[in-house]
Amino acid sequence: MRKLYFLLPGTTRSFFCGGLFAELNTLNLAQQICKAEVVTYRQREENHPFIDDLLPQENLRDCIFVVSWGFDVPKQLKKLTHCHVVYHAHSSGYGFSVPPEVPILCVSRNTMGYWGMRSQNSLIYWLPNQLPTNVSNRQVERDIDILIQARKSSEYVVNQLIPELQKRFNVVVIDSFVDDLMVLFNRAKVYLYDSAEYWAQYRLTEGFGLPPMEALACGCQVFSSVNHALADYLDPGENCHKIAGYATGYDVKRIAAVLDNWQPNNLPESFFSPYRTDQLVPRLENILTELNQFFDYRQQHPSDIPSLTRQRLLYLFCKRIQNKLKK
Structure with missing residues (x-):
């Protein structure tokens, strides 16, 4: 070759x-x-x-x-x-x-x-x-209620949703490069990702959307947009939740319901197999x-x-x- x-x-x-x-x-x-x-x-x-x-x-x-x-x-x-x-x-x-x-x-x-x-x-x-083999649920204590990356997040998430969630939950916002994001995914119960607004500004598309998949593999419950390539594998109601659903209050209500009855997102390994080595x-x-x-x-x-x-x-x-x- x-x-x-x-x-x-x-x-x-x-x-x-x-x-x-x-x-x-x-x-x-x-x-x-x-x-x-x-x-x-x-x-x-x-x-x-x-x-x-x-x-x-x-x-x-x-x-x-x-x-x-x-x-x-x-x-x-x-x-x-x-x-x-x-x-x-x-x-x-x-x-x-x-x-x-x-x-x-x-x-x-x-x-x-x-x-x-x-x-x-x-x-x-x-x-x-x-999706590397080290991206998995490490079965550790989850001390972060909600994890968010500021980059690519919509103004709605940053300015409206986060302030409301911070009133009730332990919210961690990542606003700089993290060497090992998998550690944080394994500490978090819920991961928020909303990139539709970001890509629309540049008139480009989400090429793959690896963070939500990594979060799923680490056991997080994921609230995400489903624009572009995210729709390849995200299925609201089955393996994730659609974020920015109609109103801030309704998002808060749904996220709170997940946290009040939180269980890890136990997707079968077969779901991730096409992305493994x-x-x-x-x-x-x-x-x-x-x-x-x-x-x-x-x-x-x-x-x-x-x-x-x-x-x-x-x-x-x-x-x-x-x-x-x-x-």
């Missing part, structure tokens, strides 16, 4: 975010199958090659570049025109298009549906984010096998399937009207 180069702006603390950690987890999965390493493109790092130093090499046909960093992807695709490239798609809605010679790995079915319509000639695969590695191996076969073919043959460009859509519209007039 070809070697994989995962393009990241950097790996130091200034780049810490869910997308970076998800990409590094995918890198670790890939390293169980083939050679793979990080390549940085914004800052030089001692432990990783830099993209401008790597490109002059002559053996790039024997590798695949994995791009993923949202707003940087169009520039990277242009820079890597003569290389084998895969787009690892997290959030969607950035507005750019992906050419048919670039396969797309989607972290959610929501993202897969987006690219299935926007880049219908590209190879598209579903590869969800990894045991199932992700074989899935990724199958995908990489197909990608290597595709790039072998692409080196010898051009694409000949028309894309749904604006011009083609206009042509199809005119043709449809013409056919109606003939009838």
Whole structure:
């Protein structure tokens, strides 16, 4: 198999975010199958090659570049025109298009549906984010009634809901980076997550929504929005509760009812199995096998399937009207 180069702006603390950690987890999965390493493109790092130093090499046909960093992807695709490239798609809605010679790995079915319509000639695969084995219910005492992360939370949660909940419950608000969020998930009884407003401001989508899934795996009762990829696995009334339900008072009433009769969210391990290493590695191996076969073919043959460009859509519209007039 070809070697994989995962393009990241950097790996130091200034780049810490869910997308970076998800990409590094995918890198670790890939390293169980083939050679793979990080390549940085914004800052030089001692432990990783830099993209401008790597490109002059002559053996790039024997590798695949994995791009993923949202707003940087169009520039990277242009820079890597003569290389084998895969787009690892997290959030969607950035507005750019992906050419048919670039396969797309989607972290959610929501993202897969987006690219299935926007880049219908590209190879598209579903590869969800990894849920590590240490994300589980550790059966410890839960001294936090309600846990909330301020980042991505709506103004409603921060300004209306939290003040009301603080009158009755022990509420912990996280407003900075936490090295081990699983410790807090295991101390909390209820976890609140409301990201719909955050993503709407940027006209982007929730790519996967790992925190609510982590909270579920750690035994929390979850009150969450169900926008975008969250709808892949959240099922209000079954495994979670929908937050921002009509009125502040009604949210408080429902959260209080859960806390008054609190029981851990004991979802079966089968619910999390598709996101665990045991199932992700074989899935990724199958995908990489197909990608290597595709790039072998692409080196010898051009694409000949028309894309749904604006011009083609206009042509199809005119043709449809013409056919109606003939009838």
